[in-house]
Amino acid sequence: MEISEIVNQMHEEGIESLLIFKPENITYLSGYWPTSTSILLLKDDPVLLVPKLDLKEAEEISALEVDELRSLPKLKKTLPVHLGVEPSLDIATYKKIGEEFKIQVTDLVERSRIIKSEGEVHNIQKAIEIAEKSFLEVEMRGSEDEAAARLEYIMRLNGSSKPAFNTIMASGRRSSFPHASTSPENIESPLVIDWGAVYNHYASDTSRTLVETEKEEEIFDIVLEAQEKAIKNIKPGVKASYIDKVARDIITDYGYGESFLHSTGHGVGLEVHEMPSLSSKEDKKLEAGMVITVEPGIYVEGEFGVRVEDMVLVGKRSRVLNNIDSRLSF
Amino acid sequence: MEISEIVNQMHEEGIESLLIFKPENITYLSGYWPTSTSILLLKDDPVLLVPKLDLKEAEEISALEVDELRSLPKLKKTLPVHLGVEPSLDIATYKKIGEEFKIQVTDLVERSRIIKSEGEVHNIQKAIEIAEKSFLEVEMRGSEDEAAARLEYIMRLNGSSKPAFNTIMASGRRSSFPHASTSPENIESPLVIDWGAVYNHYASDTSRTLVETEKEEEIFDIVLEAQEKAIKNIKPGVKASYIDKVARDIITDYGYGESFLHSTGHGVGLEVHEMPSLSSKEDKKLEAGMVITVEPGIYVEGEFGVRVEDMVLVGKRSRVLNNIDSRLSF
Numbered sequence: 101m102e103i104s105e106i107v108n109q110m111h112e113e114g115i116e117s118l119l120i121f122k123p124e125n126i127t128y129l130s131g132y133w134p135t136s137t138s139i140l141l142l143k144d145d146p147v148l149l150v151p152k153l154d155l156k157e158a159e160e161i162s163a164l165e166v167d168e169l170r171s172l173p174k175l176k177k178t179l180p181v182h183l184g185v186e187p188s189l190d191i192a193t194y195k196k197i198g199e200e201f202k203i204q205v206t207d208l209v210e211r212s213r214i215i216k217s218e219g220e221v222h223n224i225q226k227a228i229e230i231a232e233k234s235f236l237e238v239e240m241r242g243s244e245d246e247a248a249a250r251l252e253y254i255m256r257l258n259g260s261s262k263p264a265f266n267t268i269m270a271s272g273r274r275s276s277f278p279h280a281s282t283s284p285e286n287i288e289s290p291l292v293i294d295w296g297a298v299y300n301h302y303a304s305d306t307s308r309t310l311v312e313t314e315k316e317e318e319i320f321d322i323v324l325e326a327q328e329k330a331i332k333n334i335k336p337g338v339k340a341s342y343i344d345k346v347a348r349d350i351i352t353d354y355g356y357g358e359s360f361l362h363s364t365g366h367g368v369g370l371e372v373h374e375m376p377s378l379s380s381k382e383d384k385k386l387e388a389g390m391v392i393t394v395e396p397g398i399y400v401e402g403e404f405g406v407r408v409e410d411m412v413l414v415g416k417r418s419r420v421l422n423n424i425d426s427r428l429s430f
Numbered sequence: 431m432e433i434s435e436i437v438n439q440m441h442e443e444g445i446e447s448l449l450i451f452k453p454e455n456i457t458y459l460s461g462y463w464p465t466s467t468s469i470l471l472l473k474d475d476p477v478l479l480v481p482k483l484d485l486k487e488a489e490e491i492s493a494l495e496v497d498e499l500r501s502l503p504k505l506k507k508t509l510p511v512h513l514g515v516e517p518s519l520d521i522a523t524y525k526k527i528g529e530e531f532k533i534q535v536t537d538l539v540e541r542s543r544i545i546k547s548e549g550e551v552h553n554i555q556k557a558i559e560i561a562e563k564s565f566l567e568v569e570m571r572g573s574e575d576e577a578a579a580r581l582e583y584i585m586r587l588n589g590s591s592k593p594a595f596n597t598i599m600a601s602g603r604r605s606s607f608p609h610a611s612t613s614p615e616n617i618e619s620p621l622v623i624d625w626g627a628v629y630n631h632y633a634s635d636t637s638r639t640l641v642e643t644e645k646e647e648e649i650f651d652i653v654l655e656a657q658e659k660a661i662k663n664i665k666p667g668v669k670a671s672y673i674d675k676v677a678r679d680i681i682t683d684y685g686y687g688e689s690f691l692h693s694t695g696h697g698v699g700l701e702v703h704e705m706p707s708l709s710s711k712e713d714k715k716l717e718a719g720m721v722i723t724v725e726p727g728i729y730v731e732g733e734f735g736v737r738v739e740d741m742v743l744v745g746k747r748s749r750v751l752n753n754i755d756s757r758l759s760f
Contacts, residue, residue: 135609156731157607191524191535192517205521249586256579262596277487279465361483371738
């Protein structure tokens with residue numbers, strides 16, 4: 101969204117100036133990723149305030165005016181009474197701002213970030229390309245730690261600034277933990293890989309599961325069916341919670357409803373997890389320009405887990421942004 | 431610090447139960463690193479609350495009792511009136527807790543973490559060993575991106591779970607930005623490398639600068655003199671701000687006071703930056719068992735920068751935990 105539109109909406113919410121601390125929100129509005137505590141003061145003439153040590157670097161990169169961040173007490177003297185802050189602001193800083201202000205908490209910038217511009221979709225697509233290309237270059241052998249290290253290294257060489265999150269490389273019984281990361285144990289079957297690259301600060305998030313036994317294949321087929329049906333239903337105007345229901349109903353029909361331990365997906369952009377959530381509790385409807393994951397999973401307690409995750413750009417003709425096959429072998 | 435001591439201090443502060451969200455604080459108290467939003471309810475019989483999808487994994491790892499985290503409204507019904515929260519708690523969650531509680535913000539757990547146990551020092555020492563061993567295996571050639579990728583990869587293979595922070599590999603003019611990360615440009619002189627490993631969730635944080643020209647050598651000598659004098663003054667009872675003054679005075683005497691753009695150091699542990707700060711504003715005194723960085727730097731605007739950073743364990747006989755030479759060449 102254009103910054104002037106966001107400022108207009110801010111004024112409509114009765115906020116004169118919005119204090120922005122969250123690095124992703126600062127990057128969204130200015131193009132500069134803060135490496136120390138910085139504040140973007142959003143108002144008619146927005147200004148990015150950074151500590152002296154980052155001043156030169158920020159001036160080279162920021163699309164907005166940059167000034168030196170002095171102490172909060174000094175800054176407060178320049179602020180209007182009707183002040184906005186982000187939901188993520190820490191309580192210590194919030195209390196320091198003080199009671200002389202009428203402070204309103206708003207997720208205005210996070211909401212603005214839900215619909216991706218062409219440039220943002222390009223960055224996400226590039227992150228996915230790097231992640232997939234790298235994935236195909238890695239042999240899934242040795243320990244989980246080693247394979248994850250190789251994958252992250254190759255992503256870095258292929259242009260990812262860092263892993264989008266701690267790579268999950270969880271095999272055998274460890275695959276039954278949806279959030280297992282990696283272990284020094286040797287890779288066995290099945291193997292869940294959940295990984296992402298970062299390009300121009302935008303993330304990708306994909307999962308694949310390599311299976312071997314008949315039982316693993318059987319669970320895999322159910323998960324893939326749930327994922328494919330869910331993806332088919334993605335279009336503007338549909339409730340995000342409905343996509344979760346489509347996937348969950350299929351898995352439940354096969355008797356594994358209790359083993360689908362998480363929601364079906366989430367938005368991805370500057371953050372790996374952002375709005376909307378594809379969960380039963382989400383009120384939001386899908387809109388053209390959202391980028392979301394679709395990632396049903398079945399985790400058979402004490403045995404193993406399977407998850408398949410792709411990223412989808414919502415549109416009149418929604419488009420899966422991933423290119424690698426869902427069904428891959430060791 | 432023992433958990434029972436922390437609970438006693440909490441009661442002394444008039445808090446019946448402390449809601450802990452911060453992953454590092456949860457790890458400190460339970461040994462479990464939460465991968466989804468989790469709450470450690472600190473009280474006489476502490477309990478770690480995690481979402482259903484992480485339940486099995488948390489039960490295997492946590493030293494404290496584990497239970498399923500249900501919704502905040504349900505949890506609230508079980509909470510006492512005198513409730514504590516952390517300074518880092520986000521304002522959205524804080525507001526959801528609601529006005530029926532007497533909420534006190536306390537950094538009790540962060541304060542408990544300042545003095546490291548033997549086990550914690552061991553983890554930090556291991557992280558440093560991994561980081562240094564890996565550093566010596568990397569040839570500093572090619573682009574900054576590539577060299578950083580190799581360093582991070584080798585750290586991972588040597589047992590680091592991830593880079594402790596975005597590796598800084600900044601050469602030539604880019605070294606004049608204290609927080610430059612890496613670029614696709616080829617490495618030139620001087621080269622500032624600021625890197626760290628993570629072992630058992632504990633971080634290391636070290637910097638070296640490789641120099642070539644006479645001017646670079648001259649600046650290097652000043653920075654190293656400042657660092658060595660600062661380290662010599664580290665002992666229990668000395669103000670943290672005094673260590674900053676020692677380093678800053680030397681750099682100022684040589685005429686570069688304005689080019690020393692940051693504070694002299696900070697605590698390191700589960701977080702890369704934690705208490706105390708070695709800055710002019712810090713009131714705290716050094717105590718035995720603290721682990722701090724000492725990292726003066728000079729950043730000649732538009733030209734280049736030099737920083738040397740080691741980690742020191744404060745004690746009657748303070749000990750530099752790093753082993754690699756301060757003066758290294760390409």
